[in-house]
């Protein structure tokens with residue numbers, strides 16, 4: 001209660017602070033971006049871009065400025081589709097606290113960092129999906145940018161199964177299953193397979209938080225008994241093996257059911273290798289690293305300053321640099337597909353709930369504002385990836401996977417005017433002093449970035465330009481995401497050719513039927529087709 005009130009006050013203060021910023025009036029809803037290099041995921045080329053009334057209307061070498069248009073000079077800069085963060089937790093109640101960024105403050109931060117759409121995880125209320133959906137719609141009502149929802153499934157019954165169909169009609173095409181957070185969000189394997197099958201039938205993408213929650217609970221109690229009570233316990237209780245095991249289990253179960261799978265926040269070599277193996281075998285598995293897993297390393301968890309250490313507590317944990325390096329290479333080579341944040345922010349006071357017991361520190365770190373800059377720095381500035389690759393991993397892949405491409409994720413005539421301008425020459429430093437989130441810490445504090453988003457256009461409005469925000473509450477839209485996206489295309493054929501149940505084997509005939517001479521199809525003969 002006290003927290004909720006605190007959040008409301010903080011929310012009001014943030015709103016006042018933002019509305020006090022100098023605002024500026026730009027043209028007539030027409031924006032011309034001149035002289036930049038348009039970077040889409042498949043091609044980068046010099047071009048002007050014209051935007052009218054929320055839509056990109058023209059992409060051409062030279063466009064005359066229409067009367068009254070706002071003209072942005074993008075000489076020497078990249079013009080790219082706005083970022084899509086596929087994994088956020090705004091205003092989320094979790095581990096006895098409520099995340100301090102709500103839909104407005106989190107989205108303001110996102111826009112300042114070049115992200116123009118995010119997909120938030122709606123949580124059921126007492127396992128009730130429709131109540132959770134209703135609550136999340138209310139939470140999102142003050143939005144100032146486009147958003148969608150995933151829905152978490154926290155137990156299995158007939159009602160959940162029915163509600164999933166209802167939610168698909170509402171425009172939710174992905175459901176998340178937690179294999180960790182025992183006795184809170186965790187599902188059993190039997191609940192998971194029921195959910196995977198239902199996702200397959202509905203054409204919705206199942207997502208997993210893949211860690212072995214039972215083994216983690218066992219390790220947590222052993223560590224606490226041994227007197228390890230600080231944030232370092234987070235790393236020690238959630239070793240990479242437990243992430244790898246759960247990732248492998250989820251992938252294999254999805255393979256048995258015959259449904260694509262999306263693995264959220266891949267933080268370890270162990271999990272990444274399982275995804276690589278599955279993809280090599282032809283299975284449709286998406287791996288999502290998060291900015292923190294690419295750029296940070298676990299040392300701060302051992303910091304003697306509790307507040308600093310606790311700021312880094314998330315699940316799965318931030319790991320050694322070796323894991324981050326491997327994840328970046330996997331991302332560059334396409335083993336992993338897209339970068340998210342898992343933005344779930346709890347301030348120092350909230351994190352202090354676990355001062356004497358690391359299992360009570362609310363899990364989560366910031367990133368919604370930093371994701372594009374961190375990815376640019378780690379992937380493009382280092383030469384691992386090209387600007388077009390950057391677009392793929394921060395925007396286009398999410399739009400494709402969640403079936404809203406090319407409306408989102410592309411700079412092209414007819415697409416939504418969610419566009420950013422990135423100047424690769426500008427250097428800046430990340431941290432609390434310059435961020436727009438309500439957080440009082442920043443896990444990227446002091447990180448130098450070469451390249452800066454200097455303009456963000458959201459639904460045709462210039463909302464961030466030259467360090468100034470011009471956002472309006474209630475201006476964001478829910479973006480419905482249709483079922484049966486590209487990951488489902490042709491999938492049945494693969495399973496039919498491999499003779500996997502229910503496409504393959506027919507019963508072995510025995511007794512009178514066999515005597516009648518009807519031959520059974522063996523699994524072997526079906527599999528030989530592949």
Ligand SMILES: NC(=O)NCCC(=O)O
Nearest residue numbers: 209314315342344363364
């Ligand atoms: N990741 C994390 O530490 N917090 C948010 C909840 C989740 O995604 O597991």
Ligand SMILES: [Zn+2]
Nearest residue numbers: 209264265315
């Ligand atoms: Zn998770």
Ligand SMILES: [Zn+2]
Nearest residue numbers: 087088089342
């Ligand atoms: Zn998450």
